[in-house]
Amino acid sequence: MFIDRADIFVQAGDGGDGSNSFCKIKGLKKRQDGGDGGKGGDIILVADKNVQTLIDFHFRKHFRGDDGSSGSGNHRNGANADDCIVRLPLGTIVRDRYEDIAYCDLKADGQSVVLIKGGAGGHGNSKFRQATAGDPGEEKEITLELKLIADVGIIGYPNAGKSSLISRISKAKSKIANYPFTTKTPILGMVKLSDERSFVVCDIPGLIEGAHAGRGLGDDFLRHVERTRALIHMIDMAGVDCRNPADDFKSINSELKLYNAQLGKRPQVIAVNKMDIPEAKENLKAFRKKIKKTVYPISCVTGEGIKELLEAVYKKL
Ligand SMILES: Nc1nc2c(ncn2[C@@H]2O[C@H](COP(=O)(O)OP(=O)(O)OP(=O)(O)O)[C@@H](O)[C@H]2O)c(=O)[nH]1
Ligand SMILES: [Mg+2]
Structure with missing residues (x-):
């Protein structure tokens, strides 16, 4: 609890x-x-x-x-x-x-x-x-x-792979499963890039449309990422749950803004996950056409791209 x-x-x-x-x-x-x-x-x-x-x-x-x-x-x-x-x-x-x-x-x-x-x-x-x-x-x-104090909050739709990421990059044990709302409470983890370079990340329950007004597990958990300095925005690029990755990206950003204008302006590093699944490559092409921002393709299963993602996060901090 x-x-x-x-x-x-x-x-x-x-x-x-x-x-x-x-x-x-x-x-x-x-x-x-x-x-x-x-x-x-x-x-x-x-x-x-x-x-x-x-x-x-x-x-x-x-x-x-x-x-x-x-x-x-x-x-x-x-x-x-x-x-x-x-x-x-x-x-x-x-x-x-x-x-x-x-x-x-x-x-x-x-x-x-x-x-x-x-x-x-x-x-x-x-x-x-x-x-x-x-x-x-x-x-x-x-x-x-x-309100937990972390350097970086990991946000995204349920099942995007937020807990898989924190478990891979830190010693934190956050439950991973292929159903939505697996994570029910915020989890903190320490990421060590080298002896002098480390930061604290916070995994929170998945967000959905209407989260700012309490839908899903709601806004209760957004308060834990309010005090972060940057966000990792996780997107399921394989669209495993039959959603469109570009729509996911826009709707989570609109939830952040509706919850708190400051949170909407927080620097984000966009992590596009599940790149080991073949559909993800095609989806990424379409995503790049719609969202003209730098993205970091990763796979929490193979570990591909994670090092580059963490370096980008550290730079943002
Ligand atoms: N193929 C593949 N599956 C992944 C990857 N990352 C996560 N998954 C799977 O996606 C499912 C959801 O992963 P979680 O890490 O629990 O997702 P979450 O975003 O924490 O989900 P909630 O806690 O429900 O918000 C699990 O079955 C993971 O094994 C990936 O890079 N590739
Ligand atoms: Mg989770």
């Missing part, structure tokens, strides 16, 4: 109460000696590369900072509470659940944000006539949204 959105409730700790204490020493006037309360724990969000999904937040939805300790007599101040640390996957965007406010976008491992502050401790009566109560901690209802 791939959970990429979760609603949670966070509440920082309350401040501890100030103490109302009187010191009585025989023969002397009563003295006020109540200490201050400690501060409540903050809610701190931390990006952690060891956390992969938001699944834990579907089981635990409440996070509360500890309360500060109360002050006590003899000017003793209460202890400040520990902060509550919430660890999130890289690529999590934190928004208000009800209002259009984005609080943070956690991109780098170890990046941290104090989301809400614990309440201040109350004053003891050693400084004030009357002790005061600690302030309540802030609280918020937030939505966590995970």
Whole structure:
């Protein structure tokens, strides 16, 4: 299961109460000696590369900072509470659940944000006539949204060979089968061209016409390629599913634009796949007449053209 959105409730700790204490020493006037309360724990969000999904937040939805300790007599101040640390996957965007406010976008491992502050401790009566109560901690209802961060997204119709490609060029294991929507969740893989040259690719479920409005597995997954720098547009040049490759190319591009104009403008490297099948050669001639763009003919079965494709992708990056 791939959970990429979760609603949670966070509440920082309350401040501890100030103490109302009187010191009585025989023969002397009563003295006020109540200490201050400690501060409540903050809610701190931390990006952690060891956390992969938001699944834990579907089981635990409440996070509360500890309360500060109360002050006590003899000017003793209460202890400040520990902060509550919430660890999130890289690529999590934190928004208000009800209002259009984005609080943070956690991109780098170890990046941290104090989301809400614990309440201040109350004053003891050693400084004030009357002790005061600690302030309540802030609280918020937030939505966590995970958008994977990859350099390159692989897009295309179902069965085009996207998972075959990621499995061939990286160690990622993405299920491959000859039926549509085999891939149901995004998969990341690292492509190493040489010791210094590498990039991260993301395989997403196949797109179909109307995907931007939720058809098929829909727009839910387009959000994962929103943060890429380039796209590999995979086309089944053999037309195995009886579609026309040039129409496939146009309709996927129109889905991208409809989903998000920026995504429509993202640099693309066009990979025309299944060139090992005889029909693909004829289809490619017709495709080139209609689409006047550079294409990279490949076969994920024989490995033909893959090296050239990856070099072109790296150049684009
Ligand atoms: N002959 C041939 N078959 C291929 C090639 N690439 C992929 N296939 C086959 O095409 C079918 C679909 O491949 P996948 O990699 O699962 O396709 P996908 O684009 O990930 O499909 P979805 O996850 O459903 O969107 C599988 O049966 C693959 O074996 C190729 O270059 N040549
Ligand atoms: Mg797939």
